[in-house]
Amino acid sequence: MNNKKTSFSFSSVPYILWIALFVIVPIALVVRYSFFDLSGHFTFNNYQSFFSSIYFKLTINSFWYAFLITFFSLVFAYPTAYFLTKTKHKQLWLLLIIIPSWINLLLKTYAFIGLFGLYGPINAFLKMIGIGEHQLLFTDFSFVFVAVYIFIPFMILPIFNSLDKLNPALIDAARDLGAGAWTTFRRVILPLTMNGVKSGIQVVFIPSLSLFMITRLIAGNKVMTLGTAIEQQFLVTQNWGMGSTIAVFLILFMFIIMWFTGQKEKGGTKR
Amino acid sequence: MKDIIRAAAIISIVSIILMLVNAKLNGSGNRSDTNSITVFNWGEYLDPALLKQFEQETNIKVIYETFDSNEAMMTKIEQGGTTYDIAVPSEYAIEKMKEADQLLPIDHKKLPNLQNIDPYFLDLPFDPHNEYSIPYFWGTLGIAFNPELLEGQTFESWEDLWNPTLQQEVVLVDSAREVIGMGLNTLGYSLNSTDKTELQEAVDKLATLSPNVKAIIGDEITQLMVNGEAAVALTWSGQAADMMADNESIDYVVPQEGSNLWFDNMVIPKTAANVDGAHAFINFMLDAEVAAQNADYVGYSTPNLAALAFMDPAVTGDERYYPDEEARDHLEVYKDLGLTMLGHYNELFLKFKMNLQ
Amino acid sequence: MTKLRKLPKVYLTFVFIILYAPIFYLIFYSFNSGGTMSHFESMTFEHYAAVFEDKRLIIILINTIVIALLSALIATTIGVLGALTIAFMKNRSMRNAVLSLNNILIVSPDVIIGASFLILFTIVGVKLGFASVLISHIAFSIPIVVIMVLPKLQEMSPSLIDAAVDLGASKRDVLMRVVIPYIKPGILAGFFLALTYSLDDFAVTFFVTGNGFSTLSVEIYSMARAGITLTINALSGLIFLVTIVLVVGYYAINRKSKTPFAGVRK
Numbered sequence A: 001m002n003n004k005k006t007s008f009s010f011s012s013v014p015y016i017l018w019i020a021l022f023v024i025v026p027i028a029l030v031v032r033y034s035f036f037d038l039s040g041h042f043t044f045n046n047y048q049s050f051f052s053s054i055y056f057k058l059t060i061n062s063f064w065y066a067f068l069i070t071f072f073s074l075v076f077a078y079p080t081a082y083f084l085t086k087t088k089h090k091q092l093w094l095l096l097i098i099i100p101s102w103i104n105l106l107l108k109t110y111a112f113i114g115l116f117g118l119y120g121p122i123n124a125f126l127k128m129i130g131i132g133e134h135q136l137l138f139t140d141f142s143f144v145f146v147a148v149y150i151f152i153p154f155m156i157l158p159i160f161n162s163l164d165k166l167n168p169a170l171i172d173a174a175r176d177l178g179a180g181a182w183t184t185f186r187r188v189i190l191p192l193t194m195n196g197v198k199s200g201i202q203v204v205f206i207p208s209l210s211l212f213m214i215t216r217l218i219a220g221n222k223v224m225t226l227g228t229a230i231e232q233q234f235l236v237t238q239n240w241g242m243g244s245t246i247a248v249f250l251i252l253f254m255f256i257i258m259w260f261t262g263q264k265e266k267g268g269t270k271r
Numbered sequence B: 001m002k003d004i005i006r007a008a009a010i011i012s013i014v015s016i017i018l019m020l021v022n023a024k025l026n027g028s029g030n031r032s033d034t035n036s037i038t039v040f041n042w043g044e045y046l047d048p049a050l051l052k053q054f055e056q057e058t059n060i061k062v063i064y065e066t067f068d069s070n071e072a073m074m075t076k077i078e079q080g081g082t083t084y085d086i087a088v089p090s091e092y093a094i095e096k097m098k099e100a101d102q103l104l105p106i107d108h109k110k111l112p113n114l115q116n117i118d119p120y121f122l123d124l125p126f127d128p129h130n131e132y133s134i135p136y137f138w139g140t141l142g143i144a145f146n147p148e149l150l151e152g153q154t155f156e157s158w159e160d161l162w163n164p165t166l167q168q169e170v171v172l173v174d175s176a177r178e179v180i181g182m183g184l185n186t187l188g189y190s191l192n193s194t195d196k197t198e199l200q201e202a203v204d205k206l207a208t209l210s211p212n213v214k215a216i217i218g219d220e221i222t223q224l225m226v227n228g229e230a231a232v233a234l235t236w237s238g239q240a241a242d243m244m245a246d247n248e249s250i251d252y253v254v255p256q257e258g259s260n261l262w263f264d265n266m267v268i269p270k271t272a273a274n275v276d277g278a279h280a281f282i283n284f285m286l287d288a289e290v291a292a293q294n295a296d297y298v299g300y301s302t303p304n305l306a307a308l309a310f311m312d313p314a315v316t317g318d319e320r321y322y323p324d325e326e327a328r329d330h331l332e333v334y335k336d337l338g339l340t341m342l343g344h345y346n347e348l349f350l351k352f353k354m355n356l357q
Numbered sequence C: 001m002t003k004l005r006k007l008p009k010v011y012l013t014f015v016f017i018i019l020y021a022p023i024f025y026l027i028f029y030s031f032n033s034g035g036t037m038s039h040f041e042s043m044t045f046e047h048y049a050a051v052f053e054d055k056r057l058i059i060i061l062i063n064t065i066v067i068a069l070l071s072a073l074i075a076t077t078i079g080v081l082g083a084l085t086i087a088f089m090k091n092r093s094m095r096n097a098v099l100s101l102n103n104i105l106i107v108s109p110d111v112i113i114g115a116s117f118l119i120l121f122t123i124v125g126v127k128l129g130f131a132s133v134l135i136s137h138i139a140f141s142i143p144i145v146v147i148m149v150l151p152k153l154q155e156m157s158p159s160l161i162d163a164a165v166d167l168g169a170s171k172r173d174v175l176m177r178v179v180i181p182y183i184k185p186g187i188l189a190g191f192f193l194a195l196t197y198s199l200d201d202f203a204v205t206f207f208v209t210g211n212g213f214s215t216l217s218v219e220i221y222s223m224a225r226a227g228i229t230l231t232i233n234a235l236s237g238l239i240f241l242v243t244i245v246l247v248v249g250y251y252a253i254n255r256k257s258k259t260p261f262a263g264v265r266k
Helices: A002-007 A010-034 A045-050 A053-085 A090-102 A105-116 A121-128 A140-164 A168-176 A181-192 A194-209 A213-217 A226-235 A240-268 B002-027 B048-058 B070-079 B091-099 B112-116 B158-162 B176-186 B196-207 B221-227 B237-246 B275-286 B288-298 B306-310 B339-354 C006-029 C046-053 C055-087 C092-107 C110-124 C130-155 C158-166 C171-200 C203-208 C216-223 C230-256
Strands: B036-042 B061-067 B133-145 B170-173 B213-217 B232-236 B251-253 B259-267
Touching: A010 A240, A010 C055, A010 C092, A010 C110, A010 C130, A045 A240, A053 A090, A053 A140, A053 A194, A053 A226, A053 A240, A053 B339, A053 C006, A090 A140, A090 C006, A090 C171, A090 C230, A105 A121, A105 A140, A105 A213, A105 B221, A105 C006, A105 C216, A105 C230, A140 A194, A140 A213, A140 C006, A140 C130, A140 C171, A168 A181, A181 A194, A194 A240, A194 C092, A194 C130, A213 A226, A213 B213, A226 A240, A226 B070, A226 B339, A226 C110, A240 C092, A240 C110, B002 C055, B002 C171, B036 B070, B036 B275, B048 B061, B048 B275, B048 B288, B061 B070, B061 C216, B070 B091, B070 C110, B070 C203, B091 B259, B112 B275, B112 B288, B112 B306, B133 B158, B133 B176, B133 B237, B133 B275, B158 B176, B170 B176, B170 B221, B176 B196, B176 B232, B176 B259, B176 B339, B196 B339, B213 B221, B221 B232, B221 B237, B232 B237, B237 B251, B259 B275, B275 B288, B288 B306, C006 C230, C046 C055, C046 C230, C055 C092, C055 C130, C055 C171, C055 C216, C055 C230, C092 C130, C110 C130, C110 C203, C130 C171, C130 C203, C158 C171, C171 C216, C203 C216, C216 C230
Parallel strands: B036 B061, B170 B213, B170 B232
Antiparallel strands: B133 B232, B133 B251, B133 B259
């Protein structure tokens, strides 16, 4: 495929230019800032303070919630995507999954505050069926729920795309050979859709690490993540140095994740 | 492939048509050649009808932009790129902007309406002789509460927030200086304390409040209080006014130990392109009737003494919005503590928040 | 799967109810004469009337739509080229490195992207306003397109390309007639999610905008302190309605003219 590489090289110019200008340059700026303190002196202190207990806890929190969000997104998105491929007007339904994400997020968050509220419809329903009133806002549950709500279209789309192209003959063949529904899914469907699942996990897990707005609005600051800390450093304390340092670590974490998932890819695909 | 190209073409054409429509909408105010000013303000913090009136009276076109935090606004002004002629920072931000040399002095000779402002609100420590800023709105920090959800509990002192019956009932505003300041006030210290032992005491005191804290949130406090979702909130008077407007049972007090007195002020950033226009705008906003109309629209307290005559006496006579001078004596204005101290406040606040769960 | 016919319907209904619940909640209160998103008082259309009276709001809405459409379109183009670049890289660790770079903007919080883009634009001297916002939106939407397109490229069997080449197709033909049609669902997914990114962004836009140019998100977030008016609810309701009509209408027309919507049937 050597010849192909050269044939596409001219068309990769815009993308490479984008990486240089809008990825490398900003990251260089961020790294540079991370070495300066409030009064503009060169320092390693920011890195030192990152290794304090607060940021360790924030890092653990960020990963834990990102994991939960990704896990539940996947659990709910996979069947959704699968069932969507079986519907009659699947392309239309798929679009209808995306449309809610075009309405402003802050507004939807306000709506969730109302929906989850003590006097909101969900609690009214819980009361009606006899479970009784519950404090839903400012809990882990509501936080993960809203985060999954935000991210789920990003999970459904790539999975749908890989399921949709699945050759039905393969499934029929598996069934003909006596495989049960679960075996068929595990041995045939899942491996063939792995690329889509991986994309979905990437676009959910990575941004979840730096979630911030809903940690305040929905979780009432009872959930704190690295994203919240960065936002604070930039917008309240105006300590761009410390904020940048946290961002550098976030990026490092992402690289590590990419490296690990990339390793697995070797065994997974046949190319 | 063909349909992709067709779709791309349709999108481009639609975009171009929309841009033309916008150019037309924008152009109907025949701007660019005439003089204009750019106003940078909090969202929903000015009656839009007044902008139109100003444009008609002075023939100066107003370009209106909004921000959602002092710090974000300062970053924009510092980086340049836009020529803001008017900005509306809070008092502590003005000190910072002065220090960073981001402001132009205001020529009082061009502001005949300045005499409308209550002298009490002039010549304050954050800007002596109002060299760089003119007060726009002001208010206090206090406790908003809903008596219907509380059994006869009242709030005269900050200590009342610690009442064990308030478990998981209190909502705090997500801001380091307000929350730690409340801790300091409760212990009788100054809001502007830079003494680390005092701060530590305040934080230890706050830690014992944790069981009562339901959530620490931002502007959504208003919605939660109005819904009856929360019973007690540490909040600013402006937001309390919004709450009371939508839910009559809510009340607001400033505890006796003292609290914060805040100001939002009009300034002329160094980047201003139309300094005369900016002065004309400030003078216009200082007009008694204009200020009254604006205060009605926004719902915050105006420092414009002459404007009070044009407003509803039920509002201007309300001690909660317009406390008398004696009550004001207990109030303190924030000083800029410097970035290092602010960082320390935020670190303490972060620890407080992390121990909430 | 015919045995399970009921389950999918129930499940999908459940998913759609949740997805649309907050939106219907917003729209419900847009008819509230009470002025807030609680305690429905009585039915009114005044907030809808207010939308049409507010010329500034309409200009901002059009800005938002134009930025979203153009940025998504351009980001999709560059993103597809990027995905092709990555997919045809021989060196696996190189590929992984580029993909990691690709994801940096996804992991970075918006404030950081916004602040660094602002610095970048002021250094280069780009006038803040339409152009700077458009460029920024293109920039932060590219990675999502790449991630959406990449799995489709990886699924594509190399034999497909080889066969085309064997049949004498030029490289251009291979790209246009074999590769692009095959990855089309990925391209569409990338485009639509780029729209989402653009429409939702507040922090980056706030930093890089200027000279009177504003988008809906910036407006809405700045209203938070003094309270978001129901005019915004009404506006969102209208946007939602128009979008649904456009999508369903477009779909119906397309079906009639018998070109399937994303119809790569091979």
